[in-house]
Amino acid sequence: AQRVTQPEKLLSVFKGAPVELKCNYSYSGSPELFWYVQYSRQRLQLLLRHISRESIKGFTADLNKGETSFHLKKPFAQEEDSAMYYCALQGAQKLVFGQGTRLTINP
């Protein structure tokens, strides 16, 4: 079974504070994991993918196969980071999403 779990529905931090959005997955094969983001009034878009190991907008995410986790991190939050964040797994032929975490950055 393919499953993605994001345990926090809401996360609120102050500007400049570190951010960590948690994601755990269940997949029998070799996982391909992503973070998607949806800013207010915009469509769902890719933020980053585990394969590239890149940093996008200051965010990074490391795939931990032992803990089956793919947490999203940013050392210093900015107000424009406020959005819905979805962890997603590319399973057999389709993307499977977690329930999402609404991140609010307080000034």
Next chain:
Amino acid sequence: DTGVSQNPRHKITKRGQNVTFRCDPISEHNRLYWYRQTLGQGPEFLTYFQNEAQLEKSRLLSDRFSAERPKGSFSTLEIQRTEQGDSAMYLCASRLTGTGGDGYTFGSGTRLTVV
């Protein structure tokens, strides 16, 4: 090509009525996906097409739901005898076979409200 286009943006219908949504994917993308998103949930997979062939349907897709992609281009999603539980955002996405999870392009969605 301006990306994935969905129409209408919003639809309000009375319970029991039929509704149809349309999705126009990126022209060179041969795969087209439908997802449903309810309040507080992530997108849930409904079905997908490769060209005109519907290759997978979720258990969420009851008999009242039907999707088509007649010429391998645009797709329609029809809901018959709508129920209040059908109220949701319906998202369409497309991608090219061989691209991974970063190859999806999503539309803005159609928000359905059943009253």
